[in-house]
Each structure stands twice: as C-alpha cells, then as structure tokens.
Amino acid sequence: MDVPHPFDEAVATVKALAPAVRSESVPVDDCLGRILATEAVARIDVPPFDRAMMDGFALRVDGELEEGITFSVTGTLAAGDAPTGSPPAGSAVRIMTGAPMPADTNAVARFEWCEESTSSQHGTTAASASVRLLRSVRAGESVQPRGQDGGAGTVVLGHGVRLAGAHLSLLRTYGIAHLSVAKRPTCSIIVTGSELCRDTEALLAPGQIYGANDAYLSGALTTDGIAVTECSYVEDSRDAIRTALVKAVASSDFVILTGGVSAGDYDYVPRVIADLGGQIAVRRVLMRPGSPLVAATVEGAVVFALSGNPAAGFVQFETLVRPVLRQAMGWHDEPFPASGRLLHTVKQKPVRHTRILRGAARIEGGVVVVDTEMAQAAGQISSFASANCLVRLDEPHVEAGTVLPLRFLDGALSSR
Structure with a gap:
C-alpha cells in the first residue's frame, strides 16, 4: 500500500499536476468571470480630451480671475458636442458637465458662482448675453485634463485578475475591445455506486440512497467557469467504470470521480486507473475527513477520485481539487x-x-471569529447548510481564541 501524503505535501503534489494555462482572445463583453492571461493596456487617453466637470461657463484663466469681471457669452457646448474653435478674448462659453473644453479655455465658473444677464428668449430658455463672476476662479477649476485617469499605453489591469462587471466597464472606458483570457478547462464527473439513485422523484429500492455529489460538483465547477462536459452515474463494476473513464479522459481536461476509491472489495477506481496506464501521484492523504483520495494523470487528463461520502468528498474537492482547477x-x-x-x-x-x-x-468587533460547534461526522452533511467556511486543525487540542487557517465557502461574512 502506498504511503499516505501529509496534507501540505499532497497540496504541492496535486498542484504540480495542473496543466499550463492556455489563453484565447475574447470580446470584452463576454469576459465576465474570466481570468486575464496578459496585462490589459489602455488604447486611448481617459478622458480623451479636457472636459468640464461642472455645469457653468468655460473661461481662459491666467492664474486667477477676480470676482466682478464680466464676460460676453458666445455659445453653448453640451456633452457630445465638438468645439468649433477658440472663443474670442474676454468671452465665455456656456458648458455642460462632460463636454469638451473649447480651445484656449482652462477653467469652468460654475453656474452658482455667476450672475447672468439675458438678451433674448428661445422657446422657454433664455440665452445668456453676458455673465459676471460672483467669486474668483483659478486656472484648472472644474476641469479634468486629458489622460488624468490614465494615458494610452498604460496598464489598466494586471494578468491574473478575475474579471467582474466593474472591470469590464473600466476596460471599455479605455477602448479595449478584446482581451487575452485563460481558456476554461473542461471537466467530466463520474459518480460511482450501485446503491445510488439519480432520480429524486423515484421511490428508493431497498438499500438505495439518492445521489447528491454531482449536484455540488456541477454547481461549483459552473460557478468557477469550468465547462462540465458530462456527468454520468455508473454501477460498482470494473468494466462500467473503465468504459466511463475512457470516454471522460478523451473529452475533458479534468475528470472527477466520486466513490469506489478506498480499499474495499468493490472499490474499483484505483485499479481501473492503473489498468489504463494512469500515473498515480497521490493515493491517500493524512486528512480527516477524506483520507482516501487518488490524484493521477490518464491519457493527458488529470483525474481526481474522491470519497463517495458527500461530506468527505466536499472537503477533498474544496481543499485539494478546486485550487488545482x-x-x-x-x-x-x-x-x-x-x-x-x-x-x-x-x-x-x-x-x-x-x-x-x-x-x-x-465578524464580531471588527474581528473574524469562527464557531465549529456543529455536526462534524463524515456521514453528516446537514451542517453544511449552516457552515460558511472550513477550518484547518493541525493539533488535537486548540484553545478558544487561537487564530486558525480558514477557507470561506460562500465568500460572505455576517455581523452579529
């Protein structure tokens, strides 16, 4: 029998099985949840022109303009308009937030800082003939210079970022249309066990239980962006497991089996992997729950065989398999x-x-605290409904107040 791996050694060993990251170019709008394979570089300056940050009047300011100065108003610019030229000396342009600054202007006097006089009525809007400053205005007031947020050629996001909606918005702002992202691996799931009934609407025959492992695994893989190629149930038969595994390794980058991995009379999975010429890297792990675990390569695919016990398989997947995927x-x-x-x-x-x-x-008082007083037996899965993390213990006796390693399961914490 192979010598079992200590947990940290098993982690390093299974990580070494991970295939190299492959990349592909994908339209930015299709990149939600994808991982950047290279740096994302800005294509344009942001903003692409000097722009008004407040509604007001665009002016030319050399240093500072004192209150009381009056300007004639020569036009209006809204967001989306293109300036037609420089306003005459001593004049101002009525301007709206987001509009490009006219040439030779460098400040915006906000509407509330100005007193307007009108000369004509156009519909319901009075056109300003002149405007007088009610307070002083400095050069650069309420103007965002071109490229202040970032210039063309600058790195917007580094490689390895998992892209959320805010990232996609940022990338589009910089004119980035396509991204190099990591290809999504494919994974097949094989659930072994003659006692398992897949159809939860069917009545259980004597000795049967409902299968559940594939529901969690499929959900977790899909959440991470991994395509589930196939999910099959097979009986505890060496030939049936072999047929399913041959098909799975031919169509997937990864294969996850559950059940049949221990040392019982009907635990065929390790033998089938060996029959197919699989290179077994891990056979058992010094962890509880979940000691029986096989990690191997078969015909170029990475194969993980997990415990059929849902609680043990869940822990194995979260701590050893998911990081590799x-x-x-x-x-x-x-x-x-x-x-x-x-x-x-x-x-x-x-x-x-x-x-x-x-x-x-x-979170209590700004500190993350963790309660482990819940059902922990390998055969009890009901406590996973109230658990939001896994806690690592390397000593048999741990006092309250000790800081321990955690793995969050849902990414959320609640405060009392």
Missing part, C-alpha cells in the same frame, strides 16, 4: 487563504492527520 485557469487559490479566531476550545483524539472542520464565521 483554478490554477489551470490562471486563478491563484490556496487551500486556506484566510484566518479567524476560534470561539470555542476544540479537543480531539491525537492523530497524524490534518483535521478539517466545518465552521460558521462572522
């Missing part, structure tokens, strides 16, 4: 990237294994 997308993810303060003392039997507990984390 994300790595293949150019997304850096560590098994336990966060930390929190333990609310209650934990006492366990001494073992060599790294224990991974379910926890409920929240």
Whole structure:
C-alpha cells in the first residue's frame, strides 16, 4: 500500500499536476468571470480630451480671475458636442458637465458662482448675453485634463485578475475591445455506486440512497467557469467504470470521480486507473475527513477520485481539487487563504492527520471569529447548510481564541 501524503505535501503534489494555462482572445463583453492571461493596456487617453466637470461657463484663466469681471457669452457646448474653435478674448462659453473644453479655455465658473444677464428668449430658455463672476476662479477649476485617469499605453489591469462587471466597464472606458483570457478547462464527473439513485422523484429500492455529489460538483465547477462536459452515474463494476473513464479522459481536461476509491472489495477506481496506464501521484492523504483520495494523470487528463461520502468528498474537492482547477485557469487559490479566531476550545483524539472542520464565521468587533460547534461526522452533511467556511486543525487540542487557517465557502461574512 502506498504511503499516505501529509496534507501540505499532497497540496504541492496535486498542484504540480495542473496543466499550463492556455489563453484565447475574447470580446470584452463576454469576459465576465474570466481570468486575464496578459496585462490589459489602455488604447486611448481617459478622458480623451479636457472636459468640464461642472455645469457653468468655460473661461481662459491666467492664474486667477477676480470676482466682478464680466464676460460676453458666445455659445453653448453640451456633452457630445465638438468645439468649433477658440472663443474670442474676454468671452465665455456656456458648458455642460462632460463636454469638451473649447480651445484656449482652462477653467469652468460654475453656474452658482455667476450672475447672468439675458438678451433674448428661445422657446422657454433664455440665452445668456453676458455673465459676471460672483467669486474668483483659478486656472484648472472644474476641469479634468486629458489622460488624468490614465494615458494610452498604460496598464489598466494586471494578468491574473478575475474579471467582474466593474472591470469590464473600466476596460471599455479605455477602448479595449478584446482581451487575452485563460481558456476554461473542461471537466467530466463520474459518480460511482450501485446503491445510488439519480432520480429524486423515484421511490428508493431497498438499500438505495439518492445521489447528491454531482449536484455540488456541477454547481461549483459552473460557478468557477469550468465547462462540465458530462456527468454520468455508473454501477460498482470494473468494466462500467473503465468504459466511463475512457470516454471522460478523451473529452475533458479534468475528470472527477466520486466513490469506489478506498480499499474495499468493490472499490474499483484505483485499479481501473492503473489498468489504463494512469500515473498515480497521490493515493491517500493524512486528512480527516477524506483520507482516501487518488490524484493521477490518464491519457493527458488529470483525474481526481474522491470519497463517495458527500461530506468527505466536499472537503477533498474544496481543499485539494478546486485550487488545482483554478490554477489551470490562471486563478491563484490556496487551500486556506484566510484566518479567524476560534470561539470555542476544540479537543480531539491525537492523530497524524490534518483535521478539517466545518465552521460558521462572522465578524464580531471588527474581528473574524469562527464557531465549529456543529455536526462534524463524515456521514453528516446537514451542517453544511449552516457552515460558511472550513477550518484547518493541525493539533488535537486548540484553545478558544487561537487564530486558525480558514477557507470561506460562500465568500460572505455576517455581523452579529
């Protein structure tokens, strides 16, 4: 029997199996949730011209203009208009927020800083003939210079960023139409177990239970942007598992199996992987729950065989498999990237294994605290409904107040 890997050693070993990140060019509007494979570089200056930041009057100011000075008004500019030339000396242009500044003007006197006189009526709007300053105006007042937010050729976002809606808005502002992003890997799911019933509307036969592992795995993969090529249920048969695995490795970058991975009479998965010439990198891990785990390569695909126990498989996927899948997308993810303060003392039997507990984390007084007083048995999955993190324990006895490594499951914390 292969020697089991300590948890950290297993993490390093499975990460080494991840294929190199591949990239493709994608229209920016289709990049939500994708990972930048290269830097995104601005195509234009932002803003692309000097623009008014307030409604008012565009003026030429050398240093500072004192209050009381009067200007004639020679025209109006709205956002989207193009200036036609320089206003005459001693004149002003009525201007709206976002409009380009006329040539040879460099300040905006806000409407509330001015007293207007009108000469004619056009419909319901009076045209200003002149305007008098009610307060002094400095050069640059209420004007955003061209390129202040960023110039053409500057790096807008670095590689490795997972793109959210705000990022896409930013990129479009800089005139970026296409992005080089990491290709999304493909993954097949194979759920093994003759006792499993896939149809939850069907009545269970004696000895059967409803299958559930694929629901979580499919949801997690889809959330991360990984295409699920196929999801199949197979009985505990060496031939059936072999047929399903041969098909899966031919069509997917990754394959995740659940069940049949331990050392029982009907645990065929490790033997099938070996039959197919698979290179097994990990056979067992010193972790609880989830010690039986196989990580291998078969015909160029990365294969993970997880426990069929939903709670153990969930922990294995989150801490060992998901970071590898994300790595293949150019997304850096560590098994336990966060930390929190333990609310209650934990006492366990001494073992060599790294224990991974379910926890409920929240913010109290500006500090992340975590409660692990919930069902932790490998056969109990109901507590996952109230858990929002996993907690790593490397010692059997941990006192309340100890800061421990966390992995958040839903990315959200609540405050009491």
